[in-house]
Structures are given as C-alpha cells and as structure tokens.
Amino acid sequence: MAAAGAGRVSAEAGEAPEALGPGPVPCALSVNGREVRIEIEPRVTLLRALRHYSDYTGPKEICDRGACGGCTVLLDGKPVASCMMLALDAQGRPITTVEGLARDGKLHPVQEAFKTCDAYQCGYCTPGMLLSTVALLKENPAPSLDEIKRGLEGNLCRCAAYNHIFDAVQMAAKKMSASPAK
Amino acid sequence: MPDVLTTPAYRWVGHNPPRKESLEKVTGSAKYLDDLKFEGCLHGKTVRSTVPHGRIKKISFEPGVPWDEFTVVTARDIPGKNVVSLIELDQPFLADGLVRHMAEPVVLLAHPDKGMAEKAVKRVHIEYEELPAILTIEESLAGGNIQYGKDNIFKKYHIQKGDPESVWPKADVVIEGEYWTGPQEQLYIEPQGVVAVASPTGGVTVWGSMQCPFYVHKGLKPLFNLPDDRVRVIYTVTGGGFGGKEEYPTLPAGHAALLSWKAGGRPVKIVYDRMEDMWATTKRHPCKTRVKAAFTKDGKLLALKVDATMDGGAYVTLSTVVLSRGTLHAFGPYACDHVVIDTRAVFTNSPPYGAFRGFGAPQTIFPLELHLHRAACELGIEPHELRRRNLLHQGDRMATGQVMQEETGLEGLMWKAMDESKYLEKTKAYREHNRSSTRIKKGVALALFFHGAGFTGSGEVFLDSKAGLELTRDGAVRILSANTEIGQGSFTTHSQIVAEELRIPYEMVEVAVPDTAVVPNSGPTVASRTCMVVGELLRRAASDLKEVLVKSGALAGNGHTPSEFRAAAGKYLQRFGELKVYSKYKPPPDVSWDDKTYTGSAYAAYAWACYVADLEIDMATYQAQMKDFVAVQEVGRVIHPVIAAGQIEGGVAQAIGWALYEDVALKQGVMQNCQLTNYILPTTADTPPIRVFFYENPYQNGPFGAKGLGELPMDGPAPAIAAAVAFALGDRIIPRIPILPETILDAIS
Numbered sequence: 001m002a003a004a005g006a007g008r009v010s011a012e013a014g015e016a017p018e019a020l021g022p023g024p025v026p027c028a029l030s031v032n033g034r035e036v037r038i039e040i041e042p043r044v045t046l047l048r049a050l051r052h053y054s055d056y057t058g059p060k061e062i063c064d065r066g067a068c069g070g071c072t073v074l075l076d077g078k079p080v081a082s083c084m085m086l087a088l089d090a091q092g093r094p095i096t097t098v099e100g101l102a103r104d105g106k107l108h109p110v111q112e113a114f115k116t117c118d119a120y121q122c123g124y125c126t127p128g129m130l131l132s133t134v135a136l137l138k139e140n141p142a143p144s145l146d147e148i149k150r151g152l153e154g155n156l157c158r159c160a161a162y163n164h165i166f167d168a169v170q171m172a173a174k175k176m177s178a179s180p181a182k
Numbered sequence: 183m184p185d186v187l188t189t190p191a192y193r194w195v196g197h198n199p200p201r202k203e204s205l206e207k208v209t210g211s212a213k214y215l216d217d218l219k220f221e222g223c224l225h226g227k228t229v230r231s232t233v234p235h236g237r238i239k240k241i242s243f244e245p246g247v248p249w250d251e252f253t254v255v256t257a258r259d260i261p262g263k264n265v266v267s268l269i270e271l272d273q274p275f276l277a278d279g280l281v282r283h284m285a286e287p288v289v290l291l292a293h294p295d296k297g298m299a300e301k302a303v304k305r306v307h308i309e310y311e312e313l314p315a316i317l318t319i320e321e322s323l324a325g326g327n328i329q330y331g332k333d334n335i336f337k338k339y340h341i342q343k344g345d346p347e348s349v350w351p352k353a354d355v356v357i358e359g360e361y362w363t364g365p366q367e368q369l370y371i372e373p374q375g376v377v378a379v380a381s382p383t384g385g386v387t388v389w390g391s392m393q394c395p396f397y398v399h400k401g402l403k404p405l406f407n408l409p410d411d412r413v414r415v416i417y418t419v420t421g422g423g424f425g426g427k428e429e430y431p432t433l434p435a436g437h438a439a440l441l442s443w444k445a446g447g448r449p450v451k452i453v454y455d456r457m458e459d460m461w462a463t464t465k466r467h468p469c470k471t472r473v474k475a476a477f478t479k480d481g482k483l484l485a486l487k488v489d490a491t492m493d494g495g496a497y498v499t500l501s502t503v504v505l506s507r508g509t510l511h512a513f514g515p516y517a518c519d520h521v522v523i524d525t526r527a528v529f530t531n532s533p534p535y536g537a538f539r540g541f542g543a544p545q546t547i548f549p550l551e552l553h554l555h556r557a558a559c560e561l562g563i564e565p566h567e568l569r570r571r572n573l574l575h576q577g578d579r580m581a582t583g584q585v586m587q588e589e590t591g592l593e594g595l596m597w598k599a600m601d602e603s604k605y606l607e608k609t610k611a612y613r614e615h616n617r618s619s620t621r622i623k624k625g626v627a628l629a630l631f632f633h634g635a636g637f638t639g640s641g642e643v644f645l646d647s648k649a650g651l652e653l654t655r656d657g658a659v660r661i662l663s664a665n666t667e668i669g670q671g672s673f674t675t676h677s678q679i680v681a682e683e684l685r686i687p688y689e690m691v692e693v694a695v696p697d698t699a700v701v702p703n704s705g706p707t708v709a710s711r712t713c714m715v716v717g718e719l720l721r722r723a724a725s726d727l728k729e730v731l732v733k734s735g736a737l738a739g740n741g742h743t744p745s746e747f748r749a750a751a752g753k754y755l756q757r758f759g760e761l762k763v764y765s766k767y768k769p770p771p772d773v774s775w776d777d778k779t780y781t782g783s784a785y786a787a788y789a790w791a792c793y794v795a796d797l798e799i800d801m802a803t804y805q806a807q808m809k810d811f812v813a814v815q816e817v818g819r820v821i822h823p824v825i826a827a828g829q830i831e832g833g834v835a836q837a838i839g840w841a842l843y844e845d846v847a848l849k850q851g852v853m854q855n856c857q858l859t860n861y862i863l864p865t866t867a868d869t870p871p872i873r874v875f876f877y878e879n880p881y882q883n884g885p886f887g888a889k890g891l892g893e894l895p896m897d898g899p900a901p902a903i904a905a906a907v908a909f910a911l912g913d914r915i916i917p918r919i920p921i922l923p924e925t926i927l928d929a930i931s
Contacts, residue, residue, distance in 0.1 A: 065859055068371070118198075122669030124421030149866040
C-alpha cells in the first residue's frame with residue numbers, strides 16, 4: 001500500500017505537521033465550476049482523481065511524468081500537468097478541464113479554431129493542447145509564431161498536426177481579440 | 183492551406199468538410215479505451231521476461247501479497263492454441279517454457295484495484311536458465327547460434343534485372359557504401375489498451391484501440407477454440423497507430439480475454455503505461471544496407487546492387503511483408519538496365535519489430551537516395567541533375583519488370599520542389615555561407631521516391647475485401663467497413679466519397695463503428711489502402727445502392743434532391759425492410775504479380791514525390807535544426823486537401839524524428855530509454871514549416887482518381903535530411919540515422 005510518507009503534510013507555520021493517509025481521505029475539488037467530493041488515498045494525483053474517481057476523462061494519461069502535456073488542466077487559470085500534482089493540493093482552487101471550455105453548448109473560440117483548422121488528427125493530445133492554448137492566449141493575446149511554438153512546446157502531438165495547430169492558435173487569437181468577452 | 187494543382191469539379195471530393203469526429207475531439211467527449219468504465223472491471227497486468235533468451239525454471243509468487251484476490255494466468259490456462267495467428271504460427275501469447283526476448287509476456291495478473299495490480303507485477307519471480315542470445319544482425323548471420331530454421335533467416339528476396347556483375351568492370355565509376363537506419367518507436371500518443379469480456383458461455387468480446395479489428399478477431403479464435411460468431415471485436419476511438427496498432431493489439435486483447443475467461447467473465451482492462459508500451463511493443467525494423475552503383479562519368483546509372491538486412495526480432499510477425507515492401511522500394515524511381523536486389527530479415531532475441539508507417543520502404547529508400555547524393559558529389563554533378571538523367575519515364579521497366587504505363591511526372595515534381603524551396607539559389611548561397619561561417623553550417627538537399635499503395639503484389643487479391651452501405655431509418659446512408667479512424671481522417675474521406683457518388687450531402691452519410699459483428703471484413707487499416715482500395719469499394723457500393731433504389735422505382739434515375747433521396751430511402755425501407763449493399767475487391771485489369779519470380783506489377787498504383795530539406799547545424803552543439811521543408815507529391819485525386827496535407831506534414835515530422843532525434847537505446851535487445859523524457863520526439867519547436875503541394879493525376883481504379891498517401895511522407899525526409907547534413911558538412915556523408923549531435927561529432931573528429 002502507499003507509503004505513509006506520501007500523505008500531505010500541513011506546512012503552515014507553527015502547526016505540527018499532520019500526516020494524512022495512507023487510507024482514503026475526503027477531497028473536495030472545484031472542477032469547471034462544480035464541486036466534486038471524492039474519497040482518495042493521499043497519493044492519488046489530480047489526473048487520476050479526475051479520471052478514475054470522477055468522470056472527467058478529458059485530461060489524458062500519456063506519459064505520467066509531466067513530459068507530454070496530455071494531462072494539462074488549468075488550475076487558478078494557469079496550465080499544470082495534472083499527473084505531477086496531488087489531488088489534495090488542488091483543493092479549493094478552480095480547475096478547468098477540456099469539458100469546461102464550451103459554455104451553453106457553444107464552443108470556446110479555441111475549440112472552434114481547432115475544429116476549423118483541422119488542428120488535430122487522432123485527438124488524444126487535443127484536450128491538453130486546447131488548454132495550453134487557452135492559457136497562452138490569456139498571457140499573450142497576440143502571440144507571434146515563435147511565441148506559439150514556445151508556448152506549446154510542452155505539448156507533444158505525435159500525429160504532428162503542429163502547423164495546423166499554429167494556424168488555429170492564430171485564428172483563435174484574432175477572434176478573441178475581436179470579441180473580448182472571452 | 184495546401185496547394186492542389188487542379189480545380190476539383192465535385193461537390194464533396196476535393197473539398198474540406200469538418201471531420202466526422204470533430205466535435206467529440208475538440209470537446210473532450212470522445213471516449214478512448216481508457217475513458218470507458220466497465221462495471222466490476224478488473225485491471226490486468228503482464229509479467230514479462232527479464233532475460234533475452236532462457237528456459238523458465240520456476241515461477242514463484244512472493245508471500246505477503248493477497249494472491250487469492252488475484253486472477254493469475256499462465257500458458258497452462260490457455261483453452262485453445264497458444265499461438266498468435268498471423269503469417270507464421272511461431273509466436274505464443276504467453277511464453278511456455280522458453281523465453282526468446284526481453285519483455286516477453288509470461289504471467290498475467292488481474293485485480294479490482296489498479297494500484298494493487300501494478301505493484302504485484304514485481305512480486306512474481308521467474309527463474310531462468312539463461313541461454314546464449316543473438317543481439318545483432320551480424321551475430322544472427324554468423325551461424326554459431328541457430329534459433330530459427332537452419333540459418334536464422336525469416337525470409338529472403340531476390341530481384342534480378344540484367345546482370346550488374348558484367349557492368350562493374352566496364353563502368354567509368356563504381357561507388358559503394360554501407361548504410362544503417364535505426365529502430366523507431368511509433369509512439370502513438372494513446373498507449374495500447376483493451377477491455378475483454380470472455381467466458382465459455384458468452385464467447386469473447388473485446389473493445390480496443392486498434393487499426394485492424396479482424397486481425398484481432400483472427401488471433402482470438404484459435405486462442406479459445408471458438409468459431410467466427412463467438413468472437414467479437416469492437417474498435418474504440420483510437421489515439422494514433424502508425425502501424426503500432428496493426429498487429430500488436432492481438433496480444434493484449436488475447437491477454438485480457440484470457441484473464442476474463444479465468445475470472446468468470448468479469449471485464450478485464452489492460453492499458454499499458456508508457457514505460458511498458460515502449461519497452462515491450464514493436465518498433466520500426468532496423469536495417470543495414472550495402473549499395474553499389476556503376477555510372478558513366480556523366481552520371482548515367484548503369485548498374486545497381488542493393489543488399490539489405492533487417493533485424494526481425496524473435497518472432498516472424500510481419501517481418502516477411504515489411505521486407506517485401508522494402509525490397510520493392512529499394513531501386514527507386516530510376517531507369518536502370520542492370521539491377522540486383524537481395525534482402526533478408528533475420529532472427530534476433532529482440533522483441534519483434536513490426537509495422538510502422540512506410541513498412542520497410544523508408545529503410546531501403548534512405549540508403550539509395552543518400553547513395554545517389556554521394557555519387558553526385560563524387561561525380562561532380564549536381565544531385566538533382568544526376569537524378570534527372572536517370573528518372574523512370576513512361577515505357578521504362580522497373581527492376582521487377584513492371585512497365586510504366588503512364589508518365590510519372592517526377593521531373594515536374596522535382597522542378598516544382600526546387601522552385602518552391604529556392605533550391606538552386608540556396609545551394610549557391612549556402613556554399614558561400616559555409617565557406618565563411620564557422621559556427622553555423624547550412625545545408626539543403628532533395629530526395630525523389632515513390633510509394634506503392636495497397637497491399638504488395640497479390641496481397642489485395644488474398645485479402646478479398648468487402649465493404650458496404652446500408653440505409654438508415656431516417657433515410658441517410660451508413661458506411662459498413664472495418665477500416666478504423668486513427669487520426670488519418672478515414673471516416674471523413676470515406677463519407678465524402680459516398681456522398682459524392684450518391685449525390686447527397688456529406689451530413690447524410692454516417693459511419694458504423696467498426697465492430698466485427700456488424701461490419702464486413704474490408705481488410706486492415708494499413709498500407710495506404712484505406713482511401714484508395716476501400717474507398718473504391720464504397721464508391722462502387724454507393725453506385726449499386728443508387729441503382730437498387732432506381733430499379734425499385736423509389737428514386738428517379740435522373741438526379742435527386744436530398745429530401746427526394748430521403749423519401750426514396752423511406753419508401754424502400756417501408757416496402758423491403760432493409761437495404762444493405764456490399765461490394766467486393768476486384769483486381770484492376772492488367773495487374774498481375776508472380777510471387778515466385780518477384781516480377782510483375784508490385785503495386786497497382788504509385789504515389790510520386792520530391793522533397794527538399796533545409797537545415798542548419800550549430801557547430802558548437804552539433805545539433806542539426808530543420809529550417810524549412812517542401813513536400814511535392816502526385817497522389818491522384820486529393821479527396822480532402824486539408825486532411826491530406828495533415829497526413830503529409832505528420833509523416834514528414836515523424837521522419838524528421840527518425841532522422842535527427844529518435845534514438846532507441848538497445849541493451850540485451852530491448853529499449854532502455856522508455857520514457858518521453860529520454861526518447862526525444864520533435865516538438866513544436868523542432869518542426870519547421872512543412873510546405874505541401876499536391877499534383878493530381880487521377881488514377882482510374884481509385885475512387886474519383888485517388889491513390890494512397892498515408893505512408894509516402896515517411897519515405898523521403900530522412901535521405902533528404904541526411905544529404906542536407908552532408909551538404910552542410912562539406913560533402914561529408916554520415917551514413918546512419920538518427921544523426922544526433924554525437925553522431926556528427928564522431929563523424930568530423
């Protein structure tokens with residue numbers, strides 16, 4: 001079973017560290033604006049909590065080492081590799097998965113652009129690629145080609161739809177700057 | 183947008199409708215295998231061998247693990263034959279007594295808790311009596327340790343045209359070289375995954391990530407001694423294949439089914455983690471090739487001799503056919519009167535090498551094209567000019583005796599590629615630059631090549647494929663085919679073809695899930711055959727379906743609106759209940775092949791191409807970096823230009839990886855760098871602009887003139903890149919790939 005040392009240790013100043021686990025503990029996540037309450041062993045990563053303990057299968061387990069970007073979700077609006085953090089550490093912080101991008105049946109402009117530009121082939125890296133793009137455009141609403149390449153360097157696409165993806169990012173950037181609601 | 187150099191005269195063909203699966207893929211709602219939840223599912227794991235060759239002495243289960251909670255399967259539990267039915271019957275599902283490579287499956291475990299299953303793998307101990315292993319092609323052919331047949335050779339081919347031996351003494355120049363292409367991991371981004379439900383009463387049902395449901399079907403029947411209709415294989419949305427999900431999925435499918443069978447029919451899921459996937463599954467065959475070529479001093483190719491050896495690994499799997507395709511692409515698109523090609527695939531104690539985009543052709547095109555670059559340098563002729571003087575034209579005979587019935591158009595493709603890449607200006611400017619710059623060296627070079635579409639030789643006749651269409655209850659049309667959507671856009675292009683033939687909107691065509699209980703066997707999704715061969719079966723089925731509706735009086739024969747078609751379909755279904763129309767493969771006329779002499783029409787259709795690679799080498803780090811890439815090809819009618827361009831770009835990028843980055847580090851015959859942190863793929867930053875241009879010379883036996891194109895882009899980049907590296911290094915040929923910084927350092931020091 002999981003080593004006791006894998007439990008989360010409270011780091012607040014002055015408090016005695018309190019080890020959690022190794023058995024299941026409650027965990028409350030805020031996913032796409034919804035509260036998700038699950039029971040998990042403290043060692044469970046955010047990726048596995050989303051995929052196996054709730055129904056968010058959008059983020060993918062591809063390398064499980066933070067090297068491919070396939071498990072990317074937004075945490076506090078910033079992209080993180082959900083395979084590289086514990087679910088317990090994500091408690092109380094807003095999480096966006098690919099399932100949370102479309103609103104009221106309307107695609108996010110980044111999704112729309114990926115669809116229009118055929119910016120995917122097999123689609124398995126696409127959830128991560130979409131979220132990295134959303135984060136990139138939030139930081140930099142009009143990225144140059146080089147900035148796009150650097151911004152998405154951590155997201156591997158073996159089908160290598162890269163050139164289509166660059167087109168999609170530029171298309172989404174234009175659309176989003178034209179209607180700044182997003 | 184890709185440049186297509188004809189104007190399409192069709193409503194759907196040649197246009198770019200959104201992919202059939204686009205919404206699911208951009209919203210994250212597409213359910214891949216590991217996204218599917220099965221009630222009461224067990225998680226299966228595979229205990230694998232840790233020696234390359236040995237006799238199993240003892241299997242023990244470490245105390246302290248609640249083994250009674252596990253389902254455990256060994257070779258003894260197999261109800262039918264312990265053999266993977268493919269070309270030869272030499273590979274077991276589970277090693278029985280003898281292991282012949284590292285990572286060979288020996289014991290299967292399943293447990294309701296995935297973590298428990300993962301941890302238990304290391305608690306199963308297998309003791310071996312180790313036996314001497316063969317780890318290289320040279321050791322295999324040395325003859326001291328024979329483990330397959332009488333000489334370790336899985337298969338040999340010989341093609342002979344004329345008599346090269348008589349030419350060598352008379353030629354002005356004879357140039358020889360030896361080349362090496364390394365293994366390459368397919369690295370489909372979704373790992374191998376299957377779920378099986380199996381029991382003596384219910385039969386076997388498998389869901390999985392795969393290219394070829396009927397391969398799995400064929401593999402499972404003897405494993406359980408079950409007839410056709412008791413085994414069912416269902417495709418799930420598949421996150422890439424590139425050949426890696428051609429033959430391999432039969433193994434995990436069999437394993438999951440064996441576990442489920444023993445666990446009383448509970449569902450069992452096996453999903454490999456990345457490490458296991460890279461460690462245990464197939465890779466591109468490594469290949470060593472010697473090329474000898476004779477020229478006149480003005481560059482006429484007088485004779486060509488190619489001798490290639492592929493490492494097949496420990497079981498035959500697809501090596502014989504990979505070798506065949508390699509053999510039939512070894513002579514390139516050149517006219518030459520004296521050619522001899524000798525090839526062989528040999529046994530080693532490595533995990534079997536397998537299908538990977540290009541299927542042997544990239545391994546033989548690389549040495550030939552790089553050799554021609556070398557010859558051009560030695561003869562003092564520009565590389566494009568040397569090619570031009572030897573190109574295959576209408577009426578010429580290939581080494582197999584196949585007469586080119588039409589103009590290949592290669593010279594035009596070459597000029598177009600040179601124009602678009604500014605090849606001539608660049609060769610001049612880069613030579614100038616390289617004389618003065620010590621830090622950055624620049625290189626530009628080209629490669630010419632073809633790729634035969636469809637199964638080799640009489641393969642399509644043996645496949646005997648069948649595809650069909652049915653009317654749906656709401657008056658639309660559903661495609662019935664076993665061909666899978668693995669990212670290449672086949673559901674979309676097939677729908678376009680059917681919509682075009684039936685003159686109905688693309689939106690009125692749906693695609694049935696490839697499920698062996700529902701669709702006919704339209705053959706595997708491989709060999710650049712899905713659009714060309716299966717697409718044509720569907721076009722003919724559509725034509726027949728229309729005829730049935732017209733003959734029944736439901737549809738007017740002289741054109742219809744979508745609502746008229748719907749009404750006609752409704753009327754027909756009301757009267758007759760259902761309409762399913764199938765068509766079967768018919769070989770094109772004038773195409774014949776002799777397997778004994780290896781002569782005839784190896785392929786009914788070829789795609790032709792010229793690619794130009796432009797790169798820089800930083801002489802401080804020795805890293806080669808792509809700067810620009812131009813891909814010009816003739817692929818018959820382009821059904822969906824955006825998808826087609828995506829195929830070319832993707833193949834080029836994978837070939838850039840093979841040429842410059844992807845190094846499979848082997849130890850004891852098995853990959854050591856089994857992570858995405860140490861097996862380096864091209865990223866956004868490594869992928870240059872890839873500029874794609876299509877010429878269309880419609881092929882009369884393809885749907886609306888289409889030929890195959892999926893594998894073509896894997897063929898040309900590596901030799902163009904290696905030649906551009908040679909250019910940058912002042913005509914110093916590095917005859918092996920991948921060309922890593924270390925490789926360049928070694929070559930120049």
